[in-house]
Amino acid sequence: DVKVTQSSRYLVKRTGEKVFLECVQDMDHENMFWYRQDPGLGLRLIYFSYDVKMKEKGDIPEGYSVSREKKERFSLILESASTNQTSMYLCASRRDSPLHFGNGTRLTVT
Amino acid sequence: GQQLNQSPQSMFIQEGEDVSMNCTSSSIFNTWLWYKQDPGEGPVLLIALYKAGELTSNGRLTAQFGITRKDSFLNISASIPSDVGIYFCAGPNPLNDMRFGAGTRLTVKP
Numbered sequence: 001d002v003k004v005t006q007s008s009r010y011l012v013k014r015t016g017e018k019v020f021l022e023c024v025q026d027m028d029h030e031n032m033f034w035y036r037q038d039p040g041l042g043l044r045l046i047y048f049s050y051d052v053k054m055k056e057k058g059d060i061p062e063g064y065s066v067s068r069e070k071k072e073r074f075s076l077i078l079e080s081a082s083t084n085q086t087s088m089y090l091c092a093s094r095r096d097s098p099l100h101f102g103n104g105t106r107l108t109v110t
Numbered sequence: 111g112q113q114l115n116q117s118p119q120s121m122f123i124q125e126g127e128d129v130s131m132n133c134t135s136s137s138i139f140n141t142w143l144w145y146k147q148d149p150g151e152g153p154v155l156l157i158a159l160y161k162a163g164e165l166t167s168n169g170r171l172t173a174q175f176g177i178t179r180k181d182s183f184l185n186i187s188a189s190i191p192s193d194v195g196i197y198f199c200a201g202p203n204p205l206n207d208m209r210f211g212a213g214t215r216l217t218v219k220p
Contacts, residue, residue: 004152033207040119042198042212043153058207090152092208098143099200099208101152 003027006091006102013109019078021105023091030095032074034058034066037088037104046089049074081109116199116211124219129186131214133199142175142182143200143208153198157184189218 007022025032031050035043035058045058047066055066063085067075074093078085086109092099116133123129133142141160145153157168159175159182166173172185186193199211 035210040212042114042116043210045207045209048207056207092152098145098155098158099153101154103150103152 004091004093004100004102006089006105008105009103011105011107013078013081013107015082015109017078017081017109019081019107019109021076021078021089021091021107023074023076023093023102024072025074025093025100026072027093027095027100028071029093029100030071031093032068033092033094033099034064034074034076035090035092036060037090043090046076078107081107083109085109114199114201114209114211116214118214119212120215120217122217122219123189125189125191127189129189129193129216130183131185131197132181132183133211134181135201136180138179139201140179141202142173144171144173144182144184145198145200145210147196147198147213149195153196156197186216189216191218191220194218 004025013019033048034046037043044060046064049055049068065077089105091102113136143158144156147153157173162179164175170187174183196213196215198213200208
């Protein structure tokens with residue numbers, strides 16, 4: 001069974017901090033994704049990666065960057081956290097359909 | 111990008127009632143997916159549809175791929191308390207990511 005693991009379930013950070021959200025998958029999937037989930041807005045794509053060191057912007061990349069140095073790991077970076085980045089962050093991976101999700105990281109920026 | 115409009119936004123029903131929700135797209139999809147998110151978890155795939163007109167069941171769940179390829183429906187029969195959660199429709203974007211609807215939040219009263 002595919003396992004997508006997000007390193008933290010809950011994070012509390014201060015405005016201006018640099019924040020790293022880590023995601024690891026164990027099924028050798030080429031494609032990995034970071035989504036943000038907010039009430040009434042569904043899941044919005046921040047960035048995705050289709051191979052090591054490759055990345056593509058999603059719908060809302062502003063204020064975020066990503067890193068994919070190894071196939072199994074995809075990191076989301078908030079360069080300078082702001083309160084409007086308080087949200088649930090979901091990592092996912094796939095080879096073909098469907099997506100397999102992690103359990104999410106609920107980030108609060110104070 | 112392609113927009114997915116999902117309705118209703120929320121539903122409050124009595125245990126044993128049937129539920130219906132739908133999703134429409136501004137453009138054609140070749141695949142429709144339905145996910146469920148339990149509280150505190152990541153979304154999990156319920157049903158995948160790959161052909162226009164296809165009707166697929168998974169236990170008490172039935173989903174249909176609309177003939178126009180621009181819509182899909184999910185029905186839940188005889189709801190039970192564990193059906194509570196957020197249901198998302200999704201479809202693949204040609205750019206290799208996945209587009210999601212805003213979700214339908216289902217509450218089932220015992």
